[in-house]
Amino acid sequence: MLLSFILIPFVTALLLLFIKNGKSANTIAIVSTLGTLVAAIVLAGNGAVDFNAPWIPVLHAQFFLHADGLAKILVLLTAISFPAIIIATSQNQPKQKNIFLSLLLFAQNGLMGVFLAGDALLFYFFWELALIPVYFLSSIWGGEKRIAVTFKFFIYTFLGSLMMLIGIVFVYMHTSDQSFLITSFAKANLTAGLQVTAFALFFIAFAIKMPIFPLHTWQPDAYEQSPTAVTMVMSAVMVKMGLYGILRWLLPLFPTAFVAHINVVVILSVIGILYASFIAIRQDDIKRLIAYSSIAHIGLMNAAIFSHLQIGIQGAMIQLFSHGINVLGLWIVADIIEQQTGTRSMQQMGGLAKKQPTLAILLVGFALANIALPLTNAFVGEFLMFNSLFQYNIWVGAAAGVSIILAAIYTLNMVQKVAYGEVSTQINQMQTINKPAQIVLIVLLIIVFVTGVFPQPLFDLTADSLQQIFVK
Amino acid sequence: MKVLVGFIILWPLAGFLFNGLGRNYWSKKVIAYKATGYIIASFIASIFAFLHVQEHGATSVHYFDFINTATLKIPFDFKVDALSSLFLLVITGVGSLIHLYSTAYMKEESSAHYARYFAYLNLFIFFMLLLVLGDNYIIMFIGWEGVGLCSYLLIGYWFTNGDFNYAAKKAFIMNRIGDLGFLLAIFWMIFKLGSVSYSEVLTAESLAKLSSADITGITLLLFLGAMGKSAQIPLFTWLPDAMAGPTPVSALIHAATMVTAGIYMITRSNILFSHSEITQTVIAVIGISTALLAATIAIKQNDIKKVLAYSTVSQLGYMFLGLGVGAYSGAVFHVITHAFFKALLFLGAGSVIHAMHLEQDIRKMGGLKSKLPITHITFLIGCIAIAGVPPFSGFFSKDEILAAAFAKSPVYWVLGVIGAAMTAFYMFRLYATTFLGKFRGTPNQEAHLHESPMAMTFPLILLAVASAIAGAIGIPELMGGHHWLSHQLSTIVGEPTEIGLSHATEWLLMAVSVTIALIALLLAVIIYKKKTDEVPNSFIGKFFYNKWHIDELYNTVIVNPLNRIAGFLKNSIEKQVIDGAVNGTGKLVQYSARQLRLIQNGQVGYYILFMVLAIILLFLLWFNDTLLLRLFHNSIK
């Protein structure tokens, strides 16, 4: 069962390398990702599942996959995101479509692996595997400054993951049974001092990936320069890797060190939230605006996790999913606008609501989710997260809360500049938006509102992970 | 009951979905019928709910669990009790009328936009119903933010106009500031009490769990929320700007319903508020200040809707004064009466604007009395009602608040009476300038002056009747009534307490305030019957005309600094410091690479020299502690 999440994308990706016809490649990719989606839905309906096979006996590394609630919700997000991305961008994918799609599916393979891996070495393996296709995708098909920007992104994250590798080896050495399994890691014999070292090594990797202020500068550039399909992958799913890492590895494995660093990280995150929000206010580039908004949201999730209260972590788990869906929607809309108008500058936009009412409605819908309006999915998560920050410290909670005002400012700025006003010449060029993208957006918007009104299934899904974290 | 409440809630939602999704498919007629019909259906259901409450008392219904985790449980519950059923009636009742009015008022719009308008309006009703029906603060908050959203959408309804969009955004953001306060208050409750349900928070046991600091904190934060939504100082500037929306919207949202949500919320949580002396004082002071500030501005405004908007702000200030002095039922009473007469005034203004072809400047009107007879009569009734002339409804509600204020502190009362006088003055200034005297508009406008259609005048008439007689629900015992409303609300706010004034005093106060109001009223009519206000010359006049320069003040103190901080962060910190550090690391590597490769100078002699030096270095490192010390000693022993 779990193996299918690794194998379906992998096999399809290999297959795609040999299919030169762009159309059929696209169809195959869509069918494959939809297949994964079906599998993910089936998985979400089941209990916890394991898969275990020997891998490198010398190192006692195992091919161990484990799906609990946290993994499932992210697998679900990945499984939803990829077909959505491929369908929505299928009209404007580049020439060598098969290779493009193949790399995307390799990235999906890596992401699935990251979320399912129950073995640290395997986790690291997939962690890198998710990164490399993205590097190529962005560098080949990205914007003008793609090479330098993607390179910065790559080296930045690579440095982080190398630190994590050291951390993995470090903990591995202190396990009693010399194993990379997460269960053995959890039982590793680490003193408080060693925990801090291991914590720092892991945290750097996750912090860069998320990213947390002040390690975030790769992100807006990378989002801006990557092809939007890749930006969507990065923004909707890949940044979740860092948060997932904290929830799955950092928090359970190094509780002492975790607790010791709560204050630093929370304060840093809150600074980051406000900082990114402020910058977003002044952005004119729609992609950069979404990027900074994403930094702010991720910072909130991180702060909530580090507040180390059940309510906040629960909220963050939900928000992992919700933020993915929301930001995906925003990117798709932004992509359609960019593709059809050729500009990302919001100053040159305006009047979308008049020219393309449907698209404008969708944009507003996702924008509302972005500001966590009640009855959208983001509200549930953010409500719990702010709540836990408030319980952690009233003033920190209040300071973080300011971001909901700032979020309203920049998001509405965007809506105003893009959708409202007189129709600008750029917007006037727009043709009808293609049906598949529209359908994807509508489906995503339905998810936004359905999970916003009935979030309980998501809570039930993640309940077992939450319990694991807090039972100890 | 479950079904009934479901009906109430879901009809507007159905209307929203129907109009929103089918906006390109239905004809205007269908849209209008459906939109209005759904609200009327909801109104009828509300009546049943109201009757149910009268018979069986409060009920709460459970639908599903919104959030149900180990630490927090938030059910999706609704509560129908005396307070909410009353609000239900006002919302759906006034809402139906305004829907009806809108069908005619918005006729000129294309059918897609027409549908959009009604979709928003229906959605607004839906959220407003959530707000008042919710059985916990989260549901209230959902409605709270939802109505803010609808307000935003409707203010910016004519989205091609940049100013309107700006006004919409401003409204939303200012509301958000308040919402943050509300949210923090909710967090505080969850933190201390672990629940947000009314049935668990608003009890004596939970009060015992809260320290007085907690209560003050929570109530102040809740009040912050109310300030945003109900446009109190300092978060009131959005409301006048919100007049950018279509006039029926102003009537419904920015006069009758949404802006009174703050009063609803505080009344709902009156147990908490009553336990915090500080908060009550704050509320009273802010309320009366807002009432006076807005009134002074209203005196000098020339835009018909702006005057009404400031008047609304001012009236809201009265309601908060009422809340602050503990006259909860008085505040609610004023909400209800205000809903009628302010809706009436706005709709009347809409009718005028309609007739004047979107002209809103009262200086260009005048003499409309004969041209728009129904509008004129109804508008006049509204003005009398708001001016507090007995026996119109405004008199009773305002008087109740003033009496309670006097009991608390005569200063409140004096200021309140001054405010009431100003209210009478500016309302009749508005009335006189608009309807009396001679027509001052263009001949073209004059030629096209006409009374509004039936769909518009019918609501006006109904509302005028309501404004005139609504005082009946709260005739004080002093006058032989038995104050139905305060008994009605007794389950929520407690039995009306004796305010401790003798009947003589009460009669005196009443007489004084009525007299002053009447004087102001007559003064205004006399002054403005003939002439209009041009741009004022006096300092105070200018100051009021320019709205105390508060917008400018906010711009310089808050908006601009924020923008500058953001720009500084974006251009300096982000680009130079943080990105600079990252790129600097890269540059450092490049620089060292350039320098390091110079050592590799291609000459064997140097290479070997480096090797020899390196060997020497190794020796020194190995023997770091002994060698140098003992280099020239003969023996180690």
Place this chain on the structure above:
Amino acid sequence: MSIIQILFFALSAFAILSAIMVLVSKNPIHSVLWLILVFFAISGHYILLNAQFLAIVNIIVYAGAIMVLFLFVIMLINVKKDSEPQKQFLVKLLGVVAGGSFLTLLVALVKQTAQIQGRTLLMKDGVIGLIHPLGKALFNDYVVPFEISSVLFLSAMVGAVIIGKK
């Protein structure tokens, strides 16, 4: 001072002097000749140490064959006298300083090494330097390296062919 000591010091002085002359001479041919003298002095030391076989081999292989090869090459390429460009003075000084400190360090180390304090070496006695025991050792215990060193020569031969052949 015994005759051996006198001989030792004389030979040592001669060796060091000649070695210095190797560096100092501008003409490479002179350097070669001085170097041959160093080898002779070293052979003298070998004889002092009763390592006659090595002394002879040293003369034959080094002074006789290798140095002649050097001379031959120098003649062949006909390096003119004084044609060698000199290094800068500073570089030379650096070289001398580096070599000097290298020497100083090692001498200091040797001085402080406890194990060799007061140890002497056997001068003219002992038979291990004679050809018989050496031969026995070479072809019994050291036959493997001896054989393997042929590989060295083979590769040198191949090298000479590859590089020397036009």
Place this chain on the structure above:
Amino acid sequence: MPIQYYIYLCLALFSIGVIGVLTRRNAIVVFMCIELMLNAVNLLLVAFSKMFHGYALAQNATSTTGIDAQIFVFFIMVVAAAEVSVGLAIIVMMYRNTHSVDINFLNRLKN
């Protein structure tokens, strides 16, 4: 004879060789200085060999302790000879191409 004398002598010769390598530019002379270093090592080996031999002889009259060092010297000579043949071939090759034996003459491979 104290062993130190020989050690000092050999170190001096070795260092002179090092200094020669560092200060001369003629490839042949540099190479000769390397040979000088090797010879210094040879002498030192023989000296050590005699040192150990002397002590062993006092214990056991038939001891051949120390002979390994002399054999080692033999191998050093073998290697030196092989090295010389290759080295001179390389120097000659360089001379053929450049008509110079200056080690700094060819200086294109750098940085």
Place this chain on the structure above:
Amino acid sequence: MNAIIVSAFLGVVMMFASWSIKGENKQKNIALFGLIFLILANLAQLNGWFVAEVDTNNMLSFTRFGLYTNTLFYCLTLIYIWINGEEISKIGNHAADFYALFFFILCGASILTSFNNLLMLFIGIEILSIPLYILTGSDKKSLFSNEAAIKYFLMGSFSTGILLLGITFIYGATGSFNLIPPDPSVLNEQFMFSAGLILIFAAMNFKVSAAPFHFWTPDVYDGAPTVFTSFMATIAKSAGFIAFINIYLVQYKPFEKTWGIILPLVIISTLMVGNVTAVFQRSVKRMLTYSSIAQAGFMLFALYGTSSFANEGILLYIVVYSLASVGIFAVLVKMKENSFEAFHGLAKTHPLLAFLTTVFLCSLAGIPITGGFFAKYYMINAVLIAGAGIWLVVVAMIFASISVYYYFKLIQAMYFIPGTPAIGELDKSYTYKLAVLAILILVLGVFPNLLFNYLYF
């Protein structure tokens, strides 16, 4: 012993072949068959089927590890010659002589994997080095080759002198050339012994091109004909590492405390010089030479963490690094020039070749699913097991991320910058041969244990 005898013998065979058998292809095939025979002979000893019993007077000791390492060297050489055969014959007309030199080098390497005596170390190193001097200078017409040869030769000889002085000191201190573990308590004041260790350390660092004894490496690797650079930087250097480990394990380990200061310094300076200097190179070949220094820095970790784990690691490192380097140099051989510009647009014209190059580069950079990842992983693990300060590993990893910079610069040149690549004639089979290399690297990247399964049993 089998391997030493057979390889020496095969060297002689190739010498004869150089004039008795014409046709470079034939000579190459003989060399390949010889190598297979050599592998078989070595495996025979490894499995105890047939062993040439020679009394080495305890100068050589044939451990399973050493023999297995031999096998790996031979296999790598086999692959190397299989791929580069044509290119070798293009340099001069001495193909068979070069093969002879390869066999001699392998003979030297076999000695270095099994020596138990400093004499054998010395002879082994010389047998390894002298053919390398020749290979470096084999392109007689090229001034670069000349320059490289003379530099290499002079510095190599100098380091031989240093090595010999070190050996002599050790002899003077212990009276033996055998590798005997010293007793640290006695040797505390035995400075001469320490001096010997330092000198040998310096000389061995020279052989493995660790900073600050690395200066020859860039110039020599750059100047030598590219095919031979490929061999020198991989198999020849790896043999040096094995020798270094052998001697380090026995004689240096007891001084852990002191080496705990010196070795990390050497490692870090090597990593720094290699990685940082490589960043600014304009020639791919020179970049790769610096990267080989950087890789040496990682291999030195095996010294730091001497353990059976580290030994496995160094084997994996050697194999993976050699495979990748042989591959990338084989690509470089086919380029008309060595600059990065020559690679522009390679992905468009030669997608498979570009992909293979990417695999090689990723492996060098240590990116997962290539063998290079596990190589680096083993090194980190070995060092941490040895109880090193974590800072050392962290610094190393920072340099590793710098290495990504220059390796990926080449990937960028191939994939992302349009242009026409300056590439020579290339037949399909050549690419497929490289594909075999890449597959090996990828297989080792997922199942590194395949390499060790034969090490124990």
